[in-house]
Amino acid sequence: MNLSGRNAIVTGASLGLGAEIADRFAAAGAALMLCARNEAEIEEQRKLLVTSYPAAHIATHRADVAKESDVDSLFAAAGSEVGGLEILVNNAGVYGPMGSIDNIDWAEWVHALAINLNGLVYCSRKAVQAMKPHRYGKIINLSGGGATNPLPGISAYAASKAAVVRFTETLALEVKEFGIDVNAVAPGALATRLTDQLVAAGPARVGAGLHERMTKLQKKGGTPLNVGASLCVYLASAESDGLTGRLIAAQWDPWPFADAIKDKIAASDVYTLRRILPTDRGEAWDKT
Numbered sequence: 001m002n003l004s005g006r007n008a009i010v011t012g013a014s015l016g017l018g019a020e021i022a023d024r025f026a027a028a029g030a031a032l033m034l035c036a037r038n039e040a041e042i043e044e045q046r047k048l049l050v051t052s053y054p055a056a057h058i059a060t061h062r063a064d065v066a067k068e069s070d071v072d073s074l075f076a077a078a079g080s081e082v083g084g085l086e087i088l089v090n091n092a093g094v095y096g097p098m099g100s101i102d103n104i105d106w107a108e109w110v111h112a113l114a115i116n117l118n119g120l121v122y123c124s125r126k127a128v129q130a131m132k133p134h135r136y137g138k139i140i141n142l143s144g145g146g147a148t149n150p151l152p153g154i155s156a157y158a159a160s161k162a163a164v165v166r167f168t169e170t171l172a173l174e175v176k177e178f179g180i181d182v183n184a185v186a187p188g189a190l191a192t193r194l195t196d197q198l199v200a201a202g203p204a205r206v207g208a209g210l211h212e213r214m215t216k217l218q219k220k221g222g223t224p225l226n227v228g229a230s231l232c233v234y235l236a237s238a239e240s241d242g243l244t245g246r247l248i249a250a251q252w253d254p255w256p257f258a259d260a261i262k263d264k265i266a267a268s269d270v271y272t273l274r275r276i277l278p279t280d281r282g283e284a285w286d287k288t
Contacts, residue, residue: 013042061074098206128178242262243262
């Protein structure tokens with residue numbers, strides 16, 4: 001899964017999964033533009049990568065993806081410092097306010113959507129504008145458990161991540177004729193700074209069940225970061241060409257997919273979000 005000769009923007013790249021994705025991309029030979037809201041943290045990540053990969057071309061740019069002007073500046077900087085754009089990884093994200101919807105800070109809820117959804121969509125818009133003329137590109141959106149399961153207590157996260165998957169499916173169809181693949185990644189249950197925030201919030205705010213799961217995850221460790229990061233490398237590489245509009249689970253799905261399997265995926269609704277009907281569960285009360 002070689003990324004030599006490919007240029008990538010990775011958002012939220014200073015810590016956790018984003019930093020691991022940047023590391024795996026640098027190891028695979030990609031030229032990188034890394035962004036995060038914290039300038040000191042993103043610069044520290046650049047220094048670590050340059051030490052590990054002296055030949056890598058790595059640039060950084062401080063940006064808040066919730067601000068359109070920051071995103072415009074990010075893509076302009078990538079064009080001048082890295083070159084053309086083949087890959088965008090939309091990793092920036094937050095949990096948002098924790099607690100019951102009637103008690104949380106509404107401004108914080110809206111801001112979480114601005115980062116997790118609006119920012120991702122606007123970055124994708126900029127990427128499509130850059131990729132269309134070359135009729136090739138890879139857009140990789142980080143989603144996760146919030147897309148496939150209700151998560152009481154962190155409704156902004158759950159709603160935004162589900163929306164990310166449906167946007168992924170929709171954008172994939174819009175840009176398919178231009179050779180741009182768009183996929184979402186479920187990286188597994190990660191033990192990161194976000195997990196620490198959930199545990200610190202307490203069971204009263206995020207629910208006893210979720211708090212118990214996150215506490216166990218914090219103690220035992222979650223899915224290794226390199227599992228999700230390696231899937232991102234695969235989806236950014238030529239090896240995954242034609243695989244698009246899917247939510248791929250890093251820990252559970254049998255990637256990389258052989259060409260015959262990719263053809264079967266393309267002809268089906270496998271790895272997509274769909275409504276479950278009574279007949280899918282062996283019931284017969286559907287209207288005929």
